[in-house]
Amino acid sequence: MRRKTSLVLLALAVFFAALSPLLRWYAFPRLAKIPANQYQDMVLEAKGATLIDYNDGMKAKKVPKVTIVQTLKGNVEASEEIEKTAGKDVVVWDGLSYVVGPDGKMVSKIPERYIFDAHTQDPVHATGESVDGDPVKRVGIEFKWPFLTEKRDYQYFDAQARTSAPIHYKGTQNFRGVDVYYFEQTIPWTKVPFPKTMPVQGITPASLAKTGTTRWYTTVRKFWVEPLTGAPVYGEELHKEELRGGTLLGGRDKVTVFAGDVKMREDYIRHTVDLVKSNRTLVLLMTSYLPWGFLSLGLLLLALSLWLEARSRRPAATKAEEPEPVTA
Numbered sequence: 324m325r326r327k328t329s330l331v332l333l334a335l336a337v338f339f340a341a342l343s344p345l346l347r348w349y350a351f352p353r354l355a356k357i358p359a360n361q362y363q364d365m366v367l368e369a370k371g372a373t374l375i376d377y378n379d380g381m382k383a384k385k386v387p388k389v390t391i392v393q394t395l396k397g398n399v400e401a402s403e404e405i406e407k408t409a410g411k412d413v414v415v416w417d418g419l420s421y422v423v424g425p426d427g428k429m430v431s432k433i434p435e436r437y438i439f440d441a442h443t444q445d446p447v448h449a450t451g452e453s454v455d456g457d458p459v460k461r462v463g464i465e466f467k468w469p470f471l472t473e474k475r476d477y478q479y480f481d482a483q484a485r486t487s488a489p490i491h492y493k494g495t496q497n498f499r500g501v502d503v504y505y506f507e508q509t510i511p512w513t514k515v516p517f518p519k520t521m522p523v524q525g526i527t528p529a530s531l532a533k534t535g536t537t538r539w540y541t542t543v544r545k546f547w548v549e550p551l552t553g554a555p556v557y558g559e560e561l562h563k564e565e566l567r568g569g570t571l572l573g574g575r576d577k578v579t580v581f582a583g584d585v586k587m588r589e590d591y592i593r594h595t596v597d598l599v600k601s602n603r604t605l606v607l608l609m610t611s612y613l614p615w616g617f618l619s620l621g622l623l624l625l626a627l628s629l630w631l632e633a634r635s636r637r638p639a640a641t642k643a644e645e646p647e648p649v650t651a
Contacts, residue, residue, distance in 0.1 A: 329635065332628035340621035347614040355470050355606060356441035357414045360397045366591055367391040369562070372583030374424060377523045381572065383579040389430065391585060392421045395437075395466065405438065405449045412441035415451070416466070420482075422581075430581070431518045435482055437465055444469045444553065446480075454482045455519050462487040468546075468553035470606065472504055479506075483540050484513045490544065498547045498556055499596050501603075508544040515540045536569030538580070549599045551606040556596050560585040 369389045376384050398415040405413045416437040422430040435454040438447045446452075446461040453459055463478025479490035490508035497503070517528040517538050543561040548554065564580040572578055587595070 329628045329631035332624045332631065336621045336624035336628060338621075339617045339624065343614045343618040343621065346617065347610055351609045352442055355609060356412055357439075357444075357467070358397065359399045359402045359412075359414050359441070361414075361416075362394075362396050364392065364394045365595075366588045367393065367558075367585050368588055369581075369583030369585045372581065373579050374430070375566075375578060375580045381566075381578055383582075386425045388425055389581065389583055389585075390423045392419075392423070394419050394421075398436075401436075401451065402438075405447065409447055409449070411447075413447050413449075414439055414441045418466075428522065429520075430522055432520050433482065433518055437461070439465075442470065454485060455516070457485065457516070459485050467555070468548050468550075470551070470553050471610065472548055472550040472553045474504060477506070479508055479544070481508075481510055481542075481544075483515045483542075484510060485516075490546070496547065499592075501549055501556055501596060501600060503547040503556055504550050506546045506548060510540070510542050510544070512539050512541045514538070531571065534569040534571040536571040537567050539565045539567055539577075549603060551610070552599055552602045554595075554599045554602065556599050557587055557592055559587070 367390070369391070370387065372386055372389045373383050374386045374389055376382050395416045395418045398417050401415040402413045405415065416439075418435045418437060419432060420435075421432045424430050433455045436451050438449050438452050439445060440447055444464050444467055446463070446465075448460055452461065461480045463480055465480040465482070468477065474492050474495070476489045476491045478487045480487045488508060488510060490506045493505045493507050495502060496505050515538055517531055519528060521527065521531075541563050545559045546555045547557040549556055562585050563582045565577045566572060566580055567577045
């Protein structure tokens with residue numbers, strides 16, 4: 324009976340020991356994915372910002388607040404179409420960055436389509452990949468870091484400049500009870516396209532090009548990223564835009580279009596931190612808790628199996644023979 328039990332325990336030990344690496348290296352890459360139908364929005368604010376007034380001689384003025392609403396909507400139909408030829412799970416995000424002035428009127432809106440691998444977050448190049456209607460070919464990440472983010476620099480795509488540049492790992496910090504990696508990217512002054520949709524009716528990028536006036540942009544981009552999920556729990560940008568040269572400025576060399584410290588709104592920070600904490604537990608289950616737990620259980624069952632096997636092989640104690648009586 325002991326021998327049969329030891330064999331069962333040995334089989335269970337082998338099963339759990341084999342399950343441990345399978346869960347970490349086989350199941351995790353196939354289960355940890357961004358849902359194709361995910362929808363998320365984010366509200367950022369730049370308080371005390373500088374904003375151009377197109378109706379008052381195109382002068383830069385201080386305003387109480389500029390609001391930026393960013394939305395990312397999963398396009399399931401488009402992702403399924405791309406998956407037919409990509410040979411992998413693909414996510415298509417249709418994004419929109421909508422900027423509103425203190426009067427509630429639109430300052431700018433820039434749509435984009437971001438196509439990426441559901442697990443690695445690597446870009447997937449397919450028809451429709453674009454920013455503000457312009458085809459692009461992304462290099463590196465955008466919006467989200469990969470699962471199990473490393474302490475290293477990454478290439479991060481800048482939608483304004485339509486190019487990628489390094490975003491540098493600057494150290495590990497604690498943000499509201501969550502250990503995060505801090506990343507920072509500086510985009511130097513760069514000539515960028517005008518948005519297709521302008522806040523003044525009748526003005527288009529084509530009409531602006533005729534004046535010789537150009538648009539320039541610089542930013543310092545900061546992210547605090549939870550490394551297990553790869554999700555930013557907080558973001559901030561020191562953002563500046565200018566119009567330079569041409570007849571549109573009436574003899575001025577340059578005019579500030581927008582300048583401000585863009586930060587996530589407090590209610591969205593709290594929501595994001597809570598969401599990341601819950602998702603972090605799920606990633607830990609697949610990468611740490613369950614693999615190490617199964618391995619420990621396998622070793623325990625192996626030890627118990629060997630102990631029972633050793634006991635079953637121990638010779639049974641023989642009953643001492645009674646001495647025969649001595650006869651005369």
